[in-house]
Amino acid sequence: MPDEETLEESVLNPVKPEIQDPLLRALLADEPAAAAAPVDTPLEQPQALPAEANEVDCVVIGLGAGGAPLLARLAMAGLKVVALEAGPWHNPGKDFATDEQAQNFLFWNDERLAAGRDPLAMGKNNSGTGVGGSTLHYTAYTPRPLPDDLHLKRDFGKGEDWPFGYEELEPYYEELEQFLGISGPTPYPWGPGRRKGYPLAPLPLNGAAQLMVRGAGKLGIRTSPAANAALSARYYQEGIGWREACTNRGFCQAGCSNGAKASMDVTFIPLAVKHGADIRPSSFVTEIERDAQGRITGVVYTQNGEQQRQRCRHLFLCAGSVETPRLLLLNELALTSGQVGKNLMAHPGVQVFGTFAESVRPNKGIPGALISQDTHRPQDADFVGGYLLQSIGIMPVTFAGQVARGRKFWGQRLRDYMKSYNHVAGINILGDCLPHADNYLELAEEKDARGLPKPRLHFTAQENEVRMNQHAEALMRRIWEAAGATDIWAFPRYAHVIGTARMGLSGDDAVVDANGRAFDVPNLYICDNSVFPSALSVNPALTIMALSLRTADKFLKSQQRRDA
Amino acid sequence: MPVPTYPSGTVRALLGTEHVSEATRAALQERLAAPATYEPQFLSAEAYALLEAVASRLFPQPDRPEQPIALAPALDDRLAKGLADGWRYDALPPDREAMRLGLGGIQEIAQSLFQADFLALAPEQQDAVLHALADGRPPGAAWQTLDAGRFFEELLAGLTETYYAHPLAQEEIGYVGMADLPAWTKIGLNEREDREPDEANEQRLSS
Numbered sequence: 001m002p003d004e005e006t007l008e009e010s011v012l013n014p015v016k017p018e019i020q021d022p023l024l025r026a027l028l029a030d031e032p033a034a035a036a037a038p039v040d041t042p043l044e045q046p047q048a049l050p051a052e053a054n055e056v057d058c059v060v061i062g063l064g065a066g067g068a069p070l071l072a073r074l075a076m077a078g079l080k081v082v083a084l085e086a087g088p089w090h091n092p093g094k095d096f097a098t099d100e101q102a103q104n105f106l107f108w109n110d111e112r113l114a115a116g117r118d119p120l121a122m123g124k125n126n127s128g129t130g131v132g133g134s135t136l137h138y139t140a141y142t143p144r145p146l147p148d149d150l151h152l153k154r155d156f157g158k159g160e161d162w163p164f165g166y167e168e169l170e171p172y173y174e175e176l177e178q179f180l181g182i183s184g185p186t187p188y189p190w191g192p193g194r195r196k197g198y199p200l201a202p203l204p205l206n207g208a209a210q211l212m213v214r215g216a217g218k219l220g221i222r223t224s225p226a227a228n229a230a231l232s233a234r235y236y237q238e239g240i241g242w243r244e245a246c247t248n249r250g251f252c253q254a255g256c257s258n259g260a261k262a263s264m265d266v267t268f269i270p271l272a273v274k275h276g277a278d279i280r281p282s283s284f285v286t287e288i289e290r291d292a293q294g295r296i297t298g299v300v301y302t303q304n305g306e307q308q309r310q311r312c313r314h315l316f317l318c319a320g321s322v323e324t325p326r327l328l329l330l331n332e333l334a335l336t337s338g339q340v341g342k343n344l345m346a347h348p349g350v351q352v353f354g355t356f357a358e359s360v361r362p363n364k365g366i367p368g369a370l371i372s373q374d375t376h377r378p379q380d381a382d383f384v385g386g387y388l389l390q391s392i393g394i395m396p397v398t399f400a401g402q403v404a405r406g407r408k409f410w411g412q413r414l415r416d417y418m419k420s421y422n423h424v425a426g427i428n429i430l431g432d433c434l435p436h437a438d439n440y441l442e443l444a445e446e447k448d449a450r451g452l453p454k455p456r457l458h459f460t461a462q463e464n465e466v467r468m469n470q471h472a473e474a475l476m477r478r479i480w481e482a483a484g485a486t487d488i489w490a491f492p493r494y495a496h497v498i499g500t501a502r503m504g505l506s507g508d509d510a511v512v513d514a515n516g517r518a519f520d521v522p523n524l525y526i527c528d529n530s531v532f533p534s535a536l537s538v539n540p541a542l543t544i545m546a547l548s549l550r551t552a553d554k555f556l557k558s559q560q561r562r563d564a
Numbered sequence: 565m566p567v568p569t570y571p572s573g574t575v576r577a578l579l580g581t582e583h584v585s586e587a588t589r590a591a592l593q594e595r596l597a598a599p600a601t602y603e604p605q606f607l608s609a610e611a612y613a614l615l616e617a618v619a620s621r622l623f624p625q626p627d628r629p630e631q632p633i634a635l636a637p638a639l640d641d642r643l644a645k646g647l648a649d650g651w652r653y654d655a656l657p658p659d660r661e662a663m664r665l666g667l668g669g670i671q672e673i674a675q676s677l678f679q680a681d682f683l684a685l686a687p688e689q690q691d692a693v694l695h696a697l698a699d700g701r702p703p704g705a706a707w708q709t710l711d712a713g714r715f716f717e718e719l720l721a722g723l724t725e726t727y728y729a730h731p732l733a734q735e736e737i738g739y740v741g742m743a744d745l746p747a748w749t750k751i752g753l754n755e756r757e758d759r760e761p762d763e764a765n766e767q768r769l770s771s
Contacts, residue, residue: 095587098744101729102591107650115654123650207753247747257585355565358753361760363741365751396739400728404720408698410622411691418728419567421737422763446658449646456654486565 056080056278059299059312061285061327064133065544066528067318068264068272069176073552074316075275082310083272084283084301086323087129090136090265096257100397103254106130106137110448112322113456116439118494120346120459122322124253124398126497131281132265133320135541139252140229140261141368142182142542143388144173146191146376149536152432156384158464159434160343160533163505163514166192172546177227180262180545181235181243184227190373200232203246206365208425211356212391215483216372226371226390229262229541239271250363250393268545283308284450288315288331296523314523314555318548321530325441325500326455328511334501334518334526339511341442343435343502345535346459346494350469351392351402351428352476354485360425367393375429375475376537383467386537387431389476396421406491420487427479429472430495433535436462441500459494496540501530515554516547527551568763570738575731583743583759592731592742602637605644606660611667612640617683618670621690622720623727633733638726639663655711656718665706666715672704673697738763 057079060067067083074081086108090096097103108127114120128134147166152159176182178199186197202225205213209225216223230246237243246260259266273279280303287300289309298311317324325341328334370391377386394402400418403409409417438460443453461469473490480488504510507519512531518524527548529540536543576596579589604612616636625632643660656662673693674682682693696702698720700713727733734742740760750757 097587099591111648113654206751364748404724
């Protein structure tokens with residue numbers, strides 16, 4: 001019998017969001033949010049199109065992990081904010097099917113061109129659209145980076161350092177874990193001690209996680225239930241209300257239908273709406289307008305086939321690491337550093353699958369239930385940086401597609417192998433990646449359905465990524481052998497697109513400064529995974545959100561200075 | 565490990581229950597109710613017949629002689645509507661052009677290996693043509709401009725994802741994840757909810 005996983009009964013614990021930033025606390029105290037907050041805006045209610053003459057304080061482009069947290073922060077500070085999201089506003093409870101194919105509308109399906117020797121699969125792998133962005137289909141895996149992740153160059157002489165240290169992000173990680181209701185282990189086994197534990201106990205381990213515990217344990221590798229932004233118990237948040245516990249559907253990557261997963265549409269966006277933010281779904285931005293001094297004056301976008309203009313005093317570009325650089329390149333904006341589109345990184349994410357005598361039924365439970373960060377800086381590494389190990393559950397169509405691409409099985413052989421689906425379990429890594437001149441995004445001649453040049457993403461794994469993958473694949477094969485797997489195979493894969501408008505100390509080699517403000521354009525801020533100076537050895541969503549809150553706080557502080 | 569088999573009828577039985585949400589039921593029933601005949605919208609009749617023949621070798625369904633799960637319609641429909649899935653290998657031309665070139669190239673391989681039309685070949689010969697394509701260096705002028713390995717990968721992945729999206733193909737692999745209401749509570753190793761099918765051969769595997 002497998003070990004019974006005993007889960008602490010989580011306490012139903014209404015938590016009041018704790019605002020980290022003293023300035024925002026002051027702002028909130030001075031100016032009660034209620035003054036700016038209309039009654040709840042029902043999700044389906046169409047927003048009236050405003051007259052173009054209206055200037056707002058801030059326009060935010062993109063409502064994923066980069067745009068939604070700062071939108072809420074700015075709205076809570078009493079600013080007049082408008083959010084433009086290319087995709088629609090969904091009603092997950094009613095519209096989200098437990099069916100991979102039916103959920104394809106969650107992905108950015110305009111065609112992007114994947115070039116280089118390790119072309120990056122986009123669509124369902126690396127993109128998102130809709131109010132909530134990619135968080136609508138992220139796996140909810142939310143480990144913090146370890147402090148040295150931000151200092152690759154300092155420690156190895158390669159890659160880039162972040163322009164600030166972990167201590168700058170730490171308060172935001174803590175705030176986010178409490179606000180989102182992250183389920184995870186307390187204490188956390190890796191990294192520095194924490195002031196607060198996770199607010200909820202970890203989610204239960206599924207079959208793949210139990211097998212990884214067994215295999216890793218035999219090799220002396222420590223494992224732990226992972227931090228996941230999905231609720232292991234009902235959770236209450238001021239400004240949001242109750243969210244229900246995870247039902248172990250295992251369909252995080254195809255959209256959560258009950259709000260247990262902390263996607264932006266059930267967390268920061270309702271909070272922003274409550275504080276007066278104007279959300280405009282299905283609004284695709286085409287043009288960013290400037291005055292003679294180069295300051296942004298507004299944006300032009302298409303909504304329901306109609307062209308609209310929205311004037312603004314400040315623009316927050318949070319469209320993700322493909323659309324953000326595309327908008328900058330199309331508008332010839334913030335280009336003087338020459339770094340827009342450059343430094344494209346993608347996390348090595350090789351997956352190793354094996355077949356087990358036990359039944360696994362890998363569609364059930366939070367997919368990434370287990371983690372190990374023992375490989376963060378492996379002793380025997382012949383590469384820079386490191387990686388984390390993660391057990392993975394997988395949905396059937398995704399798995400079948402990977403078998404076709406990765407094993408090149410077809411005919412009866414493919415059908416026979418797929419009949420082992422209920423006995424298959426996977427592990428994968430998420431590893432750091434170094435920027436390289438060969439890896440970049442550019443605009444192709446070829447036009448997409450909107451008549452705009454298609455982004456072309458060049459990616460070739462370099463020596464460091466290749467060595468890391470080899471190290472990781474060998475280790476994961478050993479773990480699966482120790483756990484009793486047969487028919488072990490590896491699926492090479494890269495996840496997340498990072499770094500295409502990077503942050504740095506100087507406008508000579510970076511697009512935005514340490515506060516997220518464009519060096520070239522004083523009223524342009526960028527916040528999404530395009531600003532990451534290095535890829536980090538953890539999944540990016542939590543750090544994007546932390547940067548988003550920090551960007552908002554830095555902006556608000558600069559505004560207060562100006563007003564004073 | 566022996567290949568598990570599962571009882572038939574489980575998915576259809578579950579679709580009518582409260583374990584399946586409305587949105588899920590609608591998606592799956594549409595696939596179950598797909599009309600038996602399909603008029604190609606993008607490909608010519610000849611090209612479509614060729615695609616069907618290729619699909620039936622990549623996914624042979626001797627167990628469904630009367631009504632195999634149709635795979636070619638989804639591909640033709642997607643080409644007709646010009647639907648993209650978010651990306652394309654830069655090495656390949658746009659999807660429509662790739663399909664036209666690739667199907668022509670498959671005929672070239674058939675002619676080169678067996679001096680006959682693909683449709684006129686015996687199943688083993690058709691498989692030999694597809695093996696040549698899958699290996700990435702097939703004979704034929706088309707493959708001078710079209711990356712054979714990538715074309716085959718995309719074709720196979722497209723057919724595979726179509727096949728395993730079908731409720732009957734999901735039933736074949738013992739998957740009933742669509743019946744996820746109200747929750748899954750037995751998610752560990754060797755744990756099974758009552759509504760999940762057990763393997764038909766009843767062999768209880770111990771850890």
